[in-house]
Amino acid sequence: MNEPTDKKPNFFQRHKVDWVLAIILLIALGLYGYGTWKTGSANDFYTSAITSMTQSFKNFWYASFDPAGYITVDKPPVALWFMAISAKILGVSNFSVVLPSVLFGVGSVYLMYRLVTPYFGRFAGRIAALVMTITPIVVADSRTNNMDATLIYFLLLAIWMLQKSINKHNMYWLIGSFATIGFAFNIKMLQAFMIIPAMLIFYWLASNDSWKKKIGKLSLATIALVVFTLSWPLSVDMTSANNRPYEGGSQHNSVLELAFGYNGTQRLLGQTTGTGGAFKGMGSSSSKSSNQPGGNTKSNSNNKMTPPSGKMGKFNPSKNMKSRGNFPGGNNRGGMKMNGKGGMGGAGGAFNIGTAGPLRLFQSALGPQISWLLPFSIIGMIAAFIGFADPKRKWYQLTTRQKHTVLWTGWLVPVYGFFSVASFFHPYYTIMLAPAIAALAGLGLAAMLDLFKRFGLNNYKAYFLPLAIVVTAGLQAWYVSSYYAWLSVLILVVAVLASILLLVFKAKPAGKAIVIVGLLSIAVAPSFWSLTPTLAKESAAIPTAGPDLLTSGGNNSGGIGNGTVNTKLLNYLTKHQGNAKYLFATADSGTAAPYIIKTKKAVMAMGGFNGTDPAMTLSKFKQLVKSGQVKYYLDEGKSGSTNSTIVNWIKKHAKKVSASEYGGSTSTTSSSNSMTFTMKKGASAKMAKPSGKQSMNMGGGPSNMSNGTLYDLSSIY
Structure with missing residues (x-):
């Protein structure tokens, strides 16, 4: 007879731990977090604000870009609040500004599991969590101090609350x-x-x-x-x-204008403010634009496409760099990775978003970031509506599983539609599709x-799985072809063979192993793509994933503020600043941000991010x-600034400081893993021989290579 025991159940007995989920979460933590302490300043524009x-x-409260509180960033402050708290506790560093995004990214993976498992089973929940984990743009974005990883977490949290309200019949x-959606509005505005x-x-x-x-x-x-949407914007505008x-x-110092203008309708219709016109390179309505999987291709006079060479050609910043820091050519496959808003973005480019249309998300500009498993999810969605139907009910009497399939379909369709037609967005914004793709992949596979x-082979319902594997493999093979033939x-071979063998050995024990092989065939490529930002220790202002990061070295700039600070110029300004409130003034945030991060002193970016905000009068x-x-x-001689009247007044009345007084040349210093440029007065820029990995930190605004002219304003009065 067993004696009674007072032994209490341990934690694992009280809480059923899904060890597969635990492994997935550890993988996510590794992918999103590894090496973030060596990634440079991520997005300098936001890192400067966090510092301030x-x-x-x-x-x-206002998300001020500079310590003096002159101008804010062009987004609401909520995501930056988490980052600023992290930086306040741990100190402003490479790691602290990215840590909240890493944690929110891992949290989103966990929420995917919690949202799918109760209705479609543990297997479906695990698949959804895994797909979310290995989506390349999710990995790349969760390694930065951009707002998107934070936004996705709170949107998923809102869905979890919605499910809970229905299950518990609880209005609160x-x-x-819906209050959480309002809170998320103050992360990235109408995107929520x-x-x-x-x-x-x-x-x-x-x-x-x-x-x-x-x-x-x-x-x-x-x-x-x-209430939660308007509380912060109205508190600012009032x-x-x-x-x-x-x-x-x-353009009129208003949050609501920002929300419905620059961050609202202009994202759909094209940017018309803040740049003096629409950005070039933000997609094309022409059917002649290239959609080659390799990214950047060259066009000859006969409009015939020639394959990319994969070699890095000569680069002359004085000729090739456009007024807002955009580099020509979009995707520079196998070449340099420009880390900055308006620069090249690894496998895609800051505004390389393909040709508008229903298949834009499958094109090479966006597809390798988000769409690896999109065909699988779409076919799985159709199978779910059919497979989860109750034959005893009428077609419009949906089962619980069908209703939850409607939820994720309702997430996918409008977001897919927006990115199919929108004119002004960065490729990494497509992270908005990731939760829907992950959920539909999990429940669709089930x-x-x-x-x-x-069902037998005489019924079309038995063919959804092999069809999904083959179609998805075909798309992936196209994406991979220009990198690894x-x-x-x-x-293709493994996927097609697995699909055929599935039908041949349908009712035999080998069928389960064949299913696993077929699924692995479409998991290898996206898994490798998602690993590239981690291997390259990438944390860019315009995050991307792909083999280009491994050849360009990623954004390994070594330390915050080191990438673009002219140390001799900084020493001169610090020595002569005196009691001035600002270390110096300049046109835009691209020049100002590295100095703010480096010194924690106020630098005035007169026109904000692009130098085009009318924040200052003469x-x-x-x-x-x-x-x-x-x-x-x-x-720095940039065109397009709304402050040209002020600049002309400065040039007319202020004393030009001789370059010899702060070193005789303007050197942009970077870490040992970056290229070094030396700009001499009157000479075109030449690229020095690179040391180590070939990468340049072009973080922050339109251009932050300090090779301009310094004016002493104290001589005016």
Whole structure:
């Protein structure tokens, strides 16, 4: 007879731990976090703001770009709040500014599991979590201090609350869900609203309440959405302009204008403010644009495409660098990786977004970042609607599983539609598609396996799984072909053979092993692509993934602020700053950011990110100069600035500082793993022989190579 025991169950007995999920989460943590302490300053524009936000609550609340609180970044502050708190605790460093994105990225993987498992089973939940983990753009984006990883986490959290409100018949969870969307609006504005249609449709279908109660509860939830959406923007817009920084990215110093203009309709229709016109290179409506999987291709006079050489040609910044730091050619496969807004982005480019149309997301510009498993998810979605149907019900009487499939389809369709037609976005914005692709891949695979087991070869429902494997493998083979021809062939051969053998050995024990082989054939390539940012220790302002990072060395700039600070110029300015409020003034954030990060001193970016925000007037600037708050101006000769009147006044009245007074040349220093440029007065820029890996940190704004002219403004008055 067993004696009674008082031994209590341990943690693992009380909580059922899914060890497969634990391994997936560890993989995600490694992919997103490894080497982030060696990645440079990530997005200098935001790192500068984080540096400034740690210095005062005012800067923290408004997301001020500079310590003096002159102008803000062009996004709301919530994501930066987490990063600033991290930097305040750990100190501003490579690691601290990226840490919140890493944690939110891992948290999103966990939420994917929690959102799928209760309705489609543990297997489907694991697949969804794994697909989310190995989506290349998710890895690349979660390694930066951009806002997207934070946004995705809170959108998934809102979906979790929505599911909970339906399961528990609790109105407060519903209100919390929509309030979280309002909170997410203050991470990246209208991008958060893209999933609201899916939430509304899902709640209407899944809730057991009467239609009157549904309307009542949704009305209260909408009020919560509005309150949490507008609380911060209105608090800013209702504050006197004299008591806060200028709202960067807007033309009239307004957050709401920024939300519905630059960060709203212009993302869809094309940028018309902030640059003096639409950006070149943001996609093309021409059917002649290249969609070769290798990325950058050359066109001869007969419009025939020649394959990329993969070699890095000569580069002359004075000729090739455009006024806003955009490098010609878009994708420079096998060449240099420009890490900055407006520069080249590894496997794609800052604005290399392909040709608008229904198949844009499958083109080479965006596909290798997000679409590796998109065909599998779409076919799986169709299989789910068919396989999870109840034959005893009418077609419109959806089962619980079908309703949850509607939820993820409702996320996928509008986001897919937006990126198919939008004119102004970066490739890494496509991370918005990742949760829907992951969820539909997981639940879709569960549905296809079930249909494959239940139906014979004389029924079309048995063919969803082999079809999904072959179609997905075909797309992946095209993406891989210009990099590794042998892998392209291998993927196709294994996938096709596995699909054929699936049908031949359908009812035999070998069938399970063949399914695994078929699935592995379409998992290898995206897994490798997702590994490249980690191997390259990449953390770029324009994050991308792909083999290019391994040949270019990624953004391994060594340390915050080292990439583009002219140390001799900095020493001169520090020595002669005196009691001036600003170390110096300049046109845009690209020049200012590295100096703010390096010194933690105020540097005035007169026109904000692109140098085109009308934040400063000539009369106000004269007052700042006369009072001694601004003593120096660094002019880099950039066109397109809205402050040309001020610059012309400076050139006419201020004393030009001789370059010999701060070293005789303007050297842009970088880490040992980066290229070094030496700019001498009157000479074109020449590229020095690279040392170590070939990479340049072009982080921050349009251009941050300090090779301009320094003016002493104290000589005016």
